[in-house]
Amino acid sequence: MNPNSPPTYGNYGCMDTAALNFDIAATHPCSAGFPSFACANCNSQPDYCGPGTGYGQCCIYPQPVPGCTDLNACNYDATATTDDGSCEYISCVGCIDSTACNYDPTSTLDDGSCEYTSCLGCTDQTANNYNQTATIDDGSCTYDIYGCIDPTACNPCQNNCNQDDGSCEYTSCMGCMVPTAVNYDQTATISCPNCCVLPIDGCTDVLAINYDVNANVDDGSCVYEVEPEKCSSQLDIGCWVCKDPINFPGCQQISNMNQVTMATGYGLQGFNNQQDCVNNTPCGKNPCDKVTLLNKINTQYNLGILEFCKYCNGGMIQDPSCKCCKRFQKDKKPKKDIMGEEIKRYKQLL
Numbered sequence: 001m002n003p004n005s006p007p008t009y010g011n012y013g014c015m016d017t018a019a020l021n022f023d024i025a026a027t028h029p030c031s032a033g034f035p036s037f038a039c040a041n042c043n044s045q046p047d048y049c050g051p052g053t054g055y056g057q058c059c060i061y062p063q064p065v066p067g068c069t070d071l072n073a074c075n076y077d078a079t080a081t082t083d084d085g086s087c088e089y090i091s092c093v094g095c096i097d098s099t100a101c102n103y104d105p106t107s108t109l110d111d112g113s114c115e116y117t118s119c120l121g122c123t124d125q126t127a128n129n130y131n132q133t134a135t136i137d138d139g140s141c142t143y144d145i146y147g148c149i150d151p152t153a154c155n156p157c158q159n160n161c162n163q164d165d166g167s168c169e170y171t172s173c174m175g176c177m178v179p180t181a182v183n184y185d186q187t188a189t190i191s192c193p194n195c196c197v198l199p200i201d202g203c204t205d206v207l208a209i210n211y212d213v214n215a216n217v218d219d220g221s222c223v224y225e226v227e228p229e230k231c232s233s234q235l236d237i238g239c240w241v242c243k244d245p246i247n248f249p250g251c252q253q254i255s256n257m258n259q260v261t262m263a264t265g266y267g268l269q270g271f272n273n274q275q276d277c278v279n280n281t282p283c284g285k286n287p288c289d290k291v292t293l294l295n296k297i298n299t300q301y302n303l304g305i306l307e308f309c310k311y312c313n314g315g316m317i318q319d320p321s322c323k324c325c326k327r328f329q330k331d332k333k334p335k336k337d338i339m340g341e342e343i344k345r346y347k348q349l350l
Helices: 257-265 273-278 290-301 306-315 320-331 339-350
Strands: none
Touching: 257 339, 290 306, 306 320
């Protein structure tokens, strides 16, 4: 208020908050319809009292700044106070996803054009198929993995090997792959040449009298010999024989059919009990007794003791009784040359 103006009632001033000179202390707006002392010198000039709508308004308003006021527009102007219709939505359109292959850092509006395939590839520089243009790793990287890369081998690599290290082998998994064969191997993956054994039915018990040496599948046809009443007429399991009076002195009892076959082949005499065997065979006597030895070699070889030992020493006869020859060679004394001694005494008399 002008201090030289006439007294007024109240505090008059610009009460429009949008005005630059809004007076927060004003209690009355300049509302008179003609010049009045109440509004004299308002803003240093005469004025009509009013809300700033009359002539020579007291309130002062900012000048408008035209421009685009739409935040979503490409040319949004943060300083503009009045939208002038210049907003446009094309120049800033593009892919705004930074993970996309066609990301445009200058774009502010997404147009749905983002794509994620053209830049896929292996981004690991240590991989065999590294792609320097790729920006998105697609998990396709490959590396050198050594092992057996032949799938037909016994030990094919189980870790996607791509480099052969020469470790392939083809024997550990080889076997008969014919299910009907006796030696069928269900774990085999490589068939062995000519190794399958086809089944041959028959008696596989060597103790049976109809044992079939070629049979590999027992068909239950085995037949066993009935034990004879007397071992003297036929050797069988349980009989006592003098097996070897030199190396194994004493009578022994036959316990299986293999021993029956061997004893029969040697022509051994069988006895029903051990004592009869001892009493009637060389096993119960001194094996090198002259009479016992002579009976044996005369029966087996039709030779005398000296001839028998001669063949033993020459290696033409291989018999446990050859051991007895050492005894007879030691017992043998050189014969005296009677004629030579007589001639010697005769010469001494002359």
